[in-house]
Amino acid sequence: MSDNRNADTGETTTGHVWDDDLADYTNQPPRWWMIGLAASAIWVVVYFLMYPSIPIATSGTFTPGIGVPGTGQWTAVKEMEADMQAVNDARSKYENKLKDMTPAAILADKELSEYVARSGKVLFSDNCAGCHGQNGIGTIDKQGLFAPVLNDDDWLFGGTIEQIYESIANGRQAMMMAHKSSLSAPEIKTLAAAVAQGNPTSTPLFTEKGCVGCHGADGKGMQAMGAANLADKVWRFSGKPEDIEYTITHGVNDAGDKETRVAIMPNFTAAGKLSAVEMKKLAVYVFKFGGGKASDPAATTN
Ligand code: HEC
Ligand code: HEC
Incomplete structure (x- = not known):
């Protein structure tokens, strides 16, 4: 192999041969591959100029002034803002309607009530689950159940959509006096x-x-x-x-008894923590746990 050629085909080799006939050829890579290599080298330069390539806090590459990131003006923040805008546009279609609707009307509208129940889930986790447990399963403290179960059909104050809204908007504080002095x-x-x-x-x-x-x-x-x-x-x-x-x-919530069971549902309107629309969403969400009852203004007992 002194002339570095394959004896059979005449093609040039590097002169390295293994196992007698495994030779190292010196052929060029295929043309399409070379074109790809050149194109990607050019693309690196283009990309470098268009996008904020050098990580400087407020600016990008080849920028005349600080804060202009690349000639393409792309930033991750701008992309996120555009996405947020799209989400807000989709939401405002619903949100605008909710302002003037009663909780019962929202509940009756299938599309709206599904939308509302979805955002209600987040509101519930943030504002209610601490006391009522995730999905309204209730919470237990050392004196028994502290905040009532909301995902059953047993209601203290009523399970119509209006009564549930009332519980959230105005708070609840039932009272049963202690009987330690009136009973043996x-x-x-x-x-x-x-x-x-x-x-x-x-x-x-x-x-x-x-x-x-x-x-x-x-x-x-x-x-x-x-x-x-x-x-x-x-x-x-x-x-x-x-x-x-x-x-x-x-008793329950009897201020005169230090050991009384405490059961106070905060007034979310007074606390200013939730808007009326948010409270409507929560009422629909709680109703949809499954225990909500058909509205009947005459109902006073369960
Ligand atoms: C600080 C704890 C606490 C928080 C926070 C709280 N609740 Fe309550 N909730 C209670 C208690 C306690 C009661 C029962 C009041 C009573 O027995 O007088 C109650 C009662 C209720 C009732 C009436 C249940 C029935 O059986 O009639 C509803 C509905 C309700 N809460 C929904 C909510 C929603 C929705 C939120 C979030 C916006 C929320 N609660 C936040 C403690 C809380
Ligand atoms: C002033 C009204 C009032 C009177 C009188 C009263 N209760 Fe109650 N009782 C309540 C209220 C309101 C609750 C529920 C409190 C809550 O959940 O926030 C309650 C809750 C209870 C509970 C808890 C039930 C459970 O599911 O855990 C028992 C037991 C009870 N009462 C028994 C009695 C008995 C027995 C008497 C008579 C000696 C009595 N109550 C008199 C208002 C009253």
């Missing part, structure tokens, strides 16, 4: 046992001691006062007899 220990035990069985009216004490005044003659509660239904074995705080005794003894 055995009376509290008797009442708690009857309530635990879901049959509060089984003891005459329920009427005699005035429980009916708020929980109703049938023990099924009154939404106007947020008084819980005691006959359905769905628990606001807890269904354990000792926990029920605790509720009867110390």
Whole structure:
């Protein structure tokens, strides 16, 4: 191989041969490949000039003054702003309508209510989930359930879209006085046992001691006062007899009892944290957890 040619084909080789016949040729790469190489070299220069290639905080490459990034004027921020504008345009189509609509009208409009429920999810995570849990599953503190479950069909204050909106916009603070001084220990035990069985009216004490005044003659509660239904074995705080005794003894939101159960739903209008449209969105979102009820202005008990 002294002339560096392949003996069979006559083509030039580098003179390196392995395993007797594996030779290293000196052929040029194909033309198309060379054109590609040249084109990409040119493209590097073009790209370098058009885009902000040298990372300087406020400017790009070959810029006459600071702040003009590349001749193409492209920046990641501008691209994001354009995308945001597109999203806002799509949203404003809906948002403008929401201002003048009632929560019930929004709920009745399929397209709008789906849009609203989506943004309601974010609002709920930011403003409500801390107390009511993600997806409204409720939260437990050492005294039992602190903020009520919102994704069932059991409502303290009512589950129509209007009542849910009312709960959010005006806040809620139900009150049950402590009974530690008005009832004896055995009376509290008797009442708690009857309530635990879901049959509060089984003891005459329920009427005699005035429980009916708020929980109703049938023990099924009154939404106007947020008084819980005691006959359905769905628990606001807890269904354990000792926990029920605790509720009867110390009451709920009774300022005169230091150990009272605290249950205050903040007033989001007064807090100025949410706009009316945002509260409408939340009402629809909460309604759509599945427990919302058809509107009936006459309904006062559940
Ligand atoms: C600080 C804790 C807290 C926050 C934050 C909070 N809630 Fe409440 N929420 C409560 C409590 C406690 C109650 C029950 C009040 C009572 O029993 O008097 C309640 C009651 C409600 C009710 C009535 C439930 C029923 O059964 O009738 C609705 C609806 C509701 N909240 C929705 C919301 C929404 C929506 C948000 C977010 C905008 C929110 N809450 C934020 C604590 C909270
Ligand atoms: C002034 C009205 C009022 C009176 C009187 C009253 N309650 Fe209540 N009670 C309420 C309210 C309101 C709630 C719900 C509080 C909340 O969830 O914020 C409640 C909640 C309860 C609960 C908790 C239920 C659960 O699901 O965890 C029990 C138990 C209870 N009451 C028993 C009684 C008994 C027994 C009497 C009579 C001795 C009585 N209450 C008298 C207003 C009253």
